[in-house]
Amino acid sequence: MACLETKPQMYSTWWSKMMKNPLKIDSSEPQNNDGKMNAEIDSPSAERVDVKEAEKKISSLKNLLKRDPQAADFKWSLFIAACHTYRHDSCLKPFPPMYTKNETRDIEALREAIEVIPPLAIMYERLEDPKAYENHKSTIDLLYWVLITLRDPHIKSVNKNLYETILNKVPSELSAVKPNLIFQVVSPNQSTKEERWKATTQSHSTFFAYHGSRLENFHSIVHYGIQQHMSKNGIFGTGIYLSSELGVSLRWSPVGYGWGGSMLGSEISCIALCELVNHPDVKKGDSDDANNSVRMAIGKKIPNKYYLAINSDLVRVRYLLVYSQDFGISRRTQSNGLVGWFKQNKFLTLVLGYVVLLVSVGLTNNKNVEKYYKFLIQKIGLD
Template structure:
C-alpha cells in the first residue's frame, strides 16, 4: 500500500513539473490533472458513464433544464457559452487514451480547459459518486424489486452513493426513521440523468396526478428510457438507455394500489387525478424527499460482449488479433521494398535492357 502511494505521488510530481499551466493549480497546490488521472484509474467505466451523462445533457436541445448544474467557467455575464464548451468536449479523447496521455505528460500535451472541464464533472461534482457493479452481482441488485414480468437484463449497473452528511441524505434519513422502505423503477430519458443525480427526481403532472412515477416492474419503466445519444467515444457505447432503481419511503402520502390484498382504497387516487385510481404496479410519490436513486441500470446499443466483435471487424482490430501474421507481413514487405529499391537503381535498369 505504501509503495502504491509513493508511485501515485511520483506520478503527480512528474505531471505537475511538466504541466506548468497555473490554471490547473488548486488553492492548496494540488494538481487537477493528477487528480483526474487517479479518478480515472479508480473506476474507468463509472467515470466514462458519468461523463456520458454530462455529454448527453450538453447536446440536448433542452440543455437549459437538463444541464444542471452548469460549469461556471463557461458562464459569461450570465450567458451560457455552450458552443465553447462543445469545442473543449470535442478535444477530449476516449478515456482509455486519456489515461495514457496523462501518464506520459512528457510526450503528450492536454489543454488546460479540457482538464478543467473533466475535473469539474468527475471530481468537483462529488456527490453522488458512481460505482460499477460486476456482472456476477447483477442478480442481487435486481432482486431488490419483486417483479413478475420478464424484462431484458441490463448491460451495466452502477451503484449511486451519497455522502451521509449531505442535506438531502439527512432529510431522507430523518423521514425514514419510522417508516419502511421499498424499491421500484423509474424510467427517464438519458439527457435527464445528469440533473437527476444532482437534484433528485422531479415531479411530473400527468393524468393520475402530480408526483414522481415509479413501477415495481422493470418492463413498465423501460419504455420511458428510450436510448439517447451519449458520448461517441464512450467505452460502454454511444447510445444508452437508463432506468433508475430507487428506494422510496413507504409514506402514507404515496399513492398506490394495496400491496397486501386488502380492499383499502385510501391511497389509490390523488386529489388532482383526471382518470381515477393509480394503476397496478405503479407508485406516485408526492416529492423527491421520499425517494432516492440507488442504482442505475444501463442498456447499450453495443453491449459488452459485442465490443470485441466490433473491434475485430476493423482492420486495426484484425492486426491486433493476429500479431504474428502482422509481424511476418511487415517483414516480407520490408524485404520486398528493399529489393524493389535496389532493382530500381538506374544502373540496374540500364543493365537489364542492354543485356
C-alpha cells in the same frame, strides 16, 4: 479519436498498461510552450499555472480513471447527453462555472470544448505527459469538474455478482431484459439530504421501484434527484411515476445518444432504481387502502404496478441500470465477419433479402434463363 470498431482493443491495451505501471505524478513545474497552443487550449488568457493545483487535478483524474474507468466514462456520457439536448437549460444542471460569464451560460463554447476531448483511455495517456496541464488545461479543468468536483453524490461500478441481488430488491412478475451494467449512486452519510432521508425513514419503512426517463435527464437526476416539478403531468396527476416492473419503466427510457468516444457505446438507455418511503404521499396503484390510492376528478385510479410520489423528498435514486448494445461485445463476436455484419444491420439485411427474392422471381419467369437452366441440367446428366 479512435474509431468505435477499435475501442475494445484500445481499452484492453490501456487497462493492461495501467495494471503493469504504477501511477507516477511528475512534480516538475510546466515550462512555456514557445507561444504554441494545442488545439484543445481555449483559455482566453495565458494564466500562470498553479503547479500544486495542476498536480492535484491530474493525480485525482488518473486515480479515478484507473480505479473505476466505467463509472467515469458513464458519468461523462450523461454530462455529454445533457450538453447536446435542446433542453440544456433544464437538463444541464449543474452547469460548469468556467463556461458562465456574467450569469450567462455559453453553451456553444462548452459544446466546442467537448468536441475535441478524446476517449478517456487516450486522455489517461496524455495525463502522463509532464506538460499535460499546460497543453490540455481547459480539458483537464472540465473533466476534473464533472468527474471529481461533482462528487456528492458519486457513481461507482457494481460487481456483476451483485446484479441479481440488486434486481431482486423489486419483486417483479413479468420478465424483462437485464441491464448490461449497474452503477450505484452513493451519497456521503453526512450530507444534508441523507440526514433528512434517515430522519424520515425512522418512522416509515421503505421499498424499491423503477423510474424510466430520457438519457439527457440523468445528469440532473444524479445530482438533484428526480424532481417533481421536472416530471410531466400524467393522467393520474402531477408527481414522480415509478413502477414495480422493469419492463414498464423501460418504455419510458428510449435509447439516447451519449458520447461517441465512450467505452460503453454511444447509444445507451438508463433506468433509475429508487428507494421510496412508504408514506401517504407515495400513492400505490390498485390498493385496497383508500388513503393510499389516487382518484382524480375524472375518476381514474393509478393502475396496478405503478406508484406516484407527490413529494420528491420521499424518493432517492440508489442505482442506475444501463443498457448498451455496444458494450460487452467480445472480440469473437466482432470477428464473425458476415454473420456479425448481418446481426448489426438487420434492416439492411431485410432489404437485401427482399431484393434477392424479387430478382429470383424475375429470373424464374425469364424464358432465356429457363432455357439455359434446362440445357445445363441435360449436360450435367450426360456427363
